[in-house]
Structures are given as C-alpha cells and as structure tokens.
Amino acid sequence: MTLDISIYEEIFTLHPSGALFWRGPKILLISDVHLGKVSHFRKSGAAIPRGAIHKNFELLNKVIDHFDPLEVYFMGDLFHSYLNGEWQLFEAWIGEQKHHTTLVAGNHDIISPLKFESLGVKVYPVIRKHPFFFTHHPSEEEGYFNFSGHLHPAVRLRGVGRQSLRLPCFFKNEKQMILPAFGEFTGSHVLSPGKKDQVYAIAGNEVIDVSPSFSK
Incomplete structure (x- = not known):
C-alpha cells in the first residue's frame, strides 16, 4: 500500500519498494540500487543465491509498471562498484524501457559516465527543478527542498519491554527527504528522529507514517 x-x-507517492513518485511531472525517484553488489560478493565467496542477481531488476520492473513514469531519476549508487556481469543485464533492461533515465552520481558510481551515456542514460552531479533539488548525499541549499539517498535510512520502533523492530524508512525534515535504499542486500543505518521530523516506515507491503511515535 502506497x-x-x-x-x-506537490504530491509525492511513497512506495513500499523505497521508490518515490512525483506525480505532477511523472518522475520516479529510486536511490541506492547497488547493482553488481550480489555478483561482487559471490565472487568473494559469499553464499548468496545466484537468483538474487535478478531481484533488483524484477523489483524495478514492478515499480515502473505500477507508476508508468515519464522519467526515472536514479539517486546515486546505481552500481556498487566496477563493471561485472550485471552490466550486461542492465544494458538489456535499459534497452526495454520507454522512459527517460537519469543518474545523479553517487560515491559508488565509479563506472565511466560515457558507458551510461552510450545507453541513453544522462549523468549529473545534481539536478534542480525549483523548488526541489536532487543529490545523492543529503544537502541543503537556500530556497530549495532536497531529495537524496546515500544513508540507507532506517528507524527503530520500540514496543513493550525490550522488544524493538528495525524498518527501512523515508526520513523527512523541513528541508529534505532521504530515500531508503532500493536494492537487495544493501543494509541500513538507523537514524534518530527529532520531534519535528517525519518518518514513513516500510513494513512489508505498506508505507506507514510512524512520526507520532517520536513526537512525544
């Protein structure tokens, strides 16, 4: 449930995949997919099923079919590291897409921009569409609201006794929103919300506003 x-x-739709859809211009924001990470760890001997390589592409297809965007902004760390076999999968996947694709380069995006541009993917360090600007690292700029990724945000919800639950989340304050990591096997970083922060946790197939839990 979105x-x-x-x-x-402006209306934005939060999807349980971690994607964010800007309704007006029909732009889909996706952060920290980390394609190639599964292959990287398998090469290092990690016992990760080979089928996991295709999970990210299956999820990408699902969310794109759901929103039918005109544009997709990958908000950094689209690929985890250097080229590996998953680049060929990405080439095949991007060739099937009808939307425009842009990469906002992140710290893991060390593959040459020329490789992306040869596939029709534009690469920029930042995109500005007033009153919003889009980066990989959380940033602040006077007169703009920032959308970013990088931190793989999560939140810890506490129950009775010592029970607690850790969930990925969209993390928002007055000046910015940080998107959760989209990719499989990416990990997460627990943030500590303030009373004025808004936190939208992903619990299975739902996105839930858990901000009241931290506003007391």
Missing part, C-alpha cells in the same frame, strides 16, 4: 504526501504543494 502513501501520498504533500511537499511544497
């Missing part, structure tokens, strides 16, 4: 929120009078 969740709609308003930012600067």
Whole structure:
C-alpha cells in the first residue's frame, strides 16, 4: 500500500519498494540500487543465491509498471562498484524501457559516465527543478527542498519491554527527504528522529507514517 504526501504543494507517492513518485511531472525517484553488489560478493565467496542477481531488476520492473513514469531519476549508487556481469543485464533492461533515465552520481558510481551515456542514460552531479533539488548525499541549499539517498535510512520502533523492530524508512525534515535504499542486500543505518521530523516506515507491503511515535 502506497502513501501520498504533500511537499511544497506537490504530491509525492511513497512506495513500499523505497521508490518515490512525483506525480505532477511523472518522475520516479529510486536511490541506492547497488547493482553488481550480489555478483561482487559471490565472487568473494559469499553464499548468496545466484537468483538474487535478478531481484533488483524484477523489483524495478514492478515499480515502473505500477507508476508508468515519464522519467526515472536514479539517486546515486546505481552500481556498487566496477563493471561485472550485471552490466550486461542492465544494458538489456535499459534497452526495454520507454522512459527517460537519469543518474545523479553517487560515491559508488565509479563506472565511466560515457558507458551510461552510450545507453541513453544522462549523468549529473545534481539536478534542480525549483523548488526541489536532487543529490545523492543529503544537502541543503537556500530556497530549495532536497531529495537524496546515500544513508540507507532506517528507524527503530520500540514496543513493550525490550522488544524493538528495525524498518527501512523515508526520513523527512523541513528541508529534505532521504530515500531508503532500493536494492537487495544493501543494509541500513538507523537514524534518530527529532520531534519535528517525519518518518514513513516500510513494513512489508505498506508505507506507514510512524512520526507520532517520536513526537512525544
């Protein structure tokens, strides 16, 4: 189940995959896919099933079919490291897409931009569409609201006794929203919300506003 929120009078839809859809211009935001990470760890001897390589592409297809965007912004760390066999899968996948694709380069994006541009994928360090700007690392800029990734945000919800639950989340404050990691096997980093922060946790197939848990 998705969740709609308003930012600067624009409607954004939060999807349980971790993707964010800007309804007006039909732009889909996806952060930290880390393609190639599964192959990287398998090569190092990690016992990760080979089928896991295809999970990211299956999830990408699912969310793109759901929203039918005109554009997709990958908000950094599209690939985990250097070229490996998953690049060929990406080439095949991007060749089937009808939307425009842009990569906002992240710290893991060390593959040459020329490789992406040869596939029709534009690469930029930052994109500005007033009143919003899009980066990989969380940033602040006067007069703009920032969308970013990088941190793989999660939140810890506490129950009775010592029970607790750790969930990936969309993390928002007055000036920015940090998207959760989209990719499989990416890990997460627990953030500590303040009373004015808004936290939208991903619990299975739902996105839930858990902000009231931290506003007391």
